[in-house]
Amino acid sequence: MNGKDIIRLGLKGHLIGLALKAADARKGLSKRELLDELSSVIAHPQDYLDQPPYRGLAEELLKAESQQAAAERSRLRELPLAYDVWGPELIEDGARRQMNVAMRLPVSVAGALMPDAHVGYGLPIGGVLATRSAVIPYGVGVDIGCSMMLSVLPVENLERSEMLRLLQRHTRFGAGVGWEGRERPDHDVLDDPAWRESKLLGYLHGKAAQQIGTSGSGNHFVEFGTFRLDEPDLGLEAGEYVAVLSHSGSRGTGAQIAGHFTRVAERLHPHLDPEARKLAWLDLDSDDGQAYWQAMTLAGRYALANHEIIHARIAKALGVRALAQVSNSHNLAWKAELNGEQVVVHRKGATPAAAGQLGIIPGSMADPGYVVRGLGEPRSLESASHGAGRAMGRKDAERRIPKADMRAYLEARGVTLIGGGIDEAPMAYKRIDDVIAAQGDLVSVVGQFKPQVVRMDTGSEDI
Incomplete structure (x- = not known):
């Protein structure tokens, strides 16, 4: 032989x-x-x-x-599953290509693309993806639980100088930044037993405690402004109110959870097409899938706790309680039912918009944001946009937008900026009113927020 x-x-x-x-x-x-x-x-x-x-x-x-x-x-489908797109004229080709790859995954069952969509890592920002018995860490994103909160306050004639003082005194921004000493806040999310359930979460608990009640860099912000209701809602009469709006996430804790479980998923799918590598998934009923779900859920709670602390500090400094409060997460995965089976709906930069569900869709640092109520559209997997969406990448914005133009834009709208950078200039974003108009079948507008004093991290370049 x-x-x-x-x-x-x-x-x-x-x-x-x-x-x-x-x-x-x-x-x-x-x-x-x-x-x-x-x-x-x-x-x-x-x-x-x-x-x-x-x-x-x-x-x-x-x-x-x-x-x-x-x-x-791990083999991708030859062709992507069909999915609906809102505001296609507002969406760049790169985001469509990324969504097409996501819809070729063997675990994908449905999807949708929101009008603020733009290129991200793995799933595009503004992408919504339903999968069968699988969760994709990069389908949620790096900033797990990134979210919004609006507090309507019972104050009148709050001076701009006082808004500036409150934001400078009661908010903190930037990578690695936290409150020090006796100023460090506490929150019951830090007592969640889930922190003790894994070595990773145990390691991250100290970082979470150090950074709680703060905001990151990039497009995170806390701002004072006016909130207008044209009709009674939210338990409030029609009219104009002073309000605080914040955008923040799970800080370094969420980023490390996302990085760890993405690496685990990639190792489990060594044969996955390189084009889909960042969409590697975890079987939801596996130990790794359950561990990610627990960590993701905890990071989502932690992100909302950051908002709660920020808003509570400002309200306490003013000696008031909020008249109304709205919040929502827009970087999470949820279990849902679709056509009679349980699926996992990933919203990476998308606002949950079930029928009657309140949410917040912000504009830019100088453009309005909107409180909305979901209409429960099944074609969008009951989702809407999470903001205006970028029209330029950060480096592109730094090259193309003159500082003088950004200053003029802010001045024309009466906005005072603390921090911020050219990479977050309003002109780097799509027009929020175009984005809202493109999703009239997904949400109805409840009220409009106009920023007056905005605090952000300094960005890559001071203004």
């Missing part, structure tokens, strides 16, 4: 050598008998794991079968 005989049986590579070695250990058999035995091993390797001459070959055959099965499970 030689290698050619083995090749005719369908074996390749190192398996040929293993088969010849096994055949050599069975010298008492005829060639025909050896070929029959090897054919049986190839057909039923699990039956030969306890037979020494064939054990090595059987183990390698089963390993190859497992790898082939994994490759098949």
Whole structure:
């Protein structure tokens, strides 16, 4: 017997050598008998794991079968599933390409693209994706639980100088920034037993405690402004009110959770097309999937706790209680029912918009934001945009937008900015009114917020 005989049986590579070695250990058999035995091993390797001459070959055959099965499970569809798009004229081709890749995943069952959509990592920002029994860490994003909160306050004629003082005194921004000493706030989210459920969460607890009640960089903000209701709602009469609006997330805690579980997912899908690598998923019923879900849920709660502390500090400094408060998360995955089966709906930069559900869609640092009520549109997986959406990347904005133009834009709208940078200039964003108009079947507008004093991180360049 030689290698050619083995090749005719369908074996390749190192398996040929293993088969010849096994055949050599069975010298008492005829060639025909050896070929029959090897054919049986190839057909039923699990039956030969306890037979020494064939054990090595059987183990390698089963390993190859497992790898082939994994490759098949990771194989993308030839064509993306159909999905609906809102405001297609507002959306760049790159975001469409990313969504098309997501809709080719074997675990995907439905999707939608919001009018603020733009390119992100993995799923585009503004992408909504439903999957069957799977969760995608980068379908949620790095800033897990990134969210909005609006507090309507019972104060009148609050001076701009007082708004400035309150924001400078009671907010903190930037990578790694936290409150120090006795000023460090506490919150019951830090007592959640989930922090003790894994080594990763235990390690991150200290970071979470150090940064709680603060905001990150990028497009995170806290701002004072006026909130207008044209009709009674939210338990309030129609009219104009002083309000605080914030955009913040889970800080370094969420980022490390996202990075860790994305690496785990990528290792589990080594055969996934490179184009879809950042969309690697975890089976929801696996240990890794359950661990991510627990960590994601905790990070979402932690993000909302940051808002609660910020708003409570400002209200306490003013000696008041909020008249009304609205909040929502727009970077999370939710379990939902779709066509009679349970799915996981990923909203990466998308506002939940079930029928009657309140949400907040902000504009830019100098443009209005809107409190909205969901209309429960099933084609959008009961979702809406999470903001205006970027029209320029950060580096592009820094190159193209003159500082003088940004200053003039802010001045024309009566906005005072603390921090901020050219990369967050209003002109780097789509027009919020165009985005709102493109989703009239997804949400109805409840009220409008206009910023007056805005605090952000300094960005990549001071103004």
